[in-house]
Amino acid sequence: MNQACAEAQSSTAAESHLLPAELGALYDAHSRAIYYLALRFLGDAQKAEDATHDVFLKALRNMHQFRGEASARTWLYRIAINHCKNVRSAWHDRHVLPSSDNEFIERLPGGESPLRILETKELGDRIQRALDGLPAEYRLLLLLVSDQELSYQEAGALTGQSADAVRGKLFRARKAFAGIFAKTE
Amino acid sequence: MKPQNKFSTGRHQEQAAAAEQTAANSGALEFQSAEELLRHDAAQTVVPPEIARRLSKSIAESAPPRRPWWRKLLD
Numbered sequence: 410m411n412q413a414c415a416e417a418q419s420s421t422a423a424e425s426h427l428l429p430a431e432l433g434a435l436y437d438a439h440s441r442a443i444y445y446l447a448l449r450f451l452g453d454a455q456k457a458e459d460a461t462h463d464v465f466l467k468a469l470r471n472m473h474q475f476r477g478e479a480s481a482r483t484w485l486y487r488i489a490i491n492h493c494k495n496v497r498s499a500w501h502d503r504h505v506l507p508s509s510d511n512e513f514i515e516r517l518p519g520g521e522s523p524l525r526i527l528e529t530k531e532l533g534d535r536i537q538r539a540l541d542g543l544p545a546e547y548r549l550l551l552l553l554v555s556d557q558e559l560s561y562q563e564a565g566a567l568t569g570q571s572a573d574a575v576r577g578k579l580f581r582a583r584k585a586f587a588g589i590f591a592k593t594e
Numbered sequence: 595m596k597p598q599n600k601f602s603t604g605r606h607q608e609q610a611a612a613a614e615q616t617a618a619n620s621g622a623l624e625f626q627s628a629e630e631l632l633r634h635d636a637a638q639t640v641v642p643p644e645i646a647r648r649l650s651k652s653i654a655e656s657a658p659p660r661r662p663w664w665r666k667l668l669d
Contacts, residue, residue: 445636455604524625555632586628
């Protein structure tokens with residue numbers, strides 16, 4: 410674990426004592442995953458902060474509805490995805506012309522290749538620009554499956570499709586991401 | 595980050611080692627997939643401490659007001 414990572418974890422733990430015990434435990438375990446999803450899905454740190462706050466507040470208010478059929482992480486992701494989609498639809502879709510997946514894929518350079526980067530402060534910006542260039546469905550799938558606590562089946566359940574469909578779309582999403590990311594240098 | 599290639603043998607291993615050495619010398623990182631890159635990015639991301647403070651405040655403000663003890667006498 411690097412220093413930034415360790416500092417981030419201790420900071421989260423230090424603040425979560427302010428919360429009621431049942432929420433504090435959830436917050437400790439999942440706030441980073443939820444914040445990261447919101448940050449990269451919405452592409453704005455302030456909106457991600459607001460969204461993470463709202464997601465955990467909704468979770469606390471609806472805790473009686475959580476029956477343990479899914480993992481707590483999956484349950485929180487479901488709340489976060491719905492919330493972030495609502496936030497995006499309020500402003501993003503008015504400014505972006507959607508294109509079909511096929512049109513999108515045809516415009517991409519061929520072939521997946523390792524993503525080689527120089528470690529720079531701009532890495533987060535490059536990742537954000539690459540994610541912003543993807544169709545929303547691909548962006549969400551990549552963000553979900555990059556969480557190792559989530560299986561393809563769970564990612565499929567969260568996005569309303571089978572694990573096989575997730576695999577197929579991920580293949581195209583990875584290729585698309587690599588193509589766009591290479592152009593962000 | 596060390597590249598992961600389960601199928602590397604012989605010449606491929608040499609090439610991988612050379613690439614790793616080049617990467618190490620130039621301060622570069624190499625990721626085999628978008629997910630790997632995103633995991634690295636997530637690990638570097640700091641959750642703003644302000645969120646927990648705001649949550650604590652929101653919870654306190656949304657709690658129902660406590661009923662004065664004398665209300666019981668009027669009911």
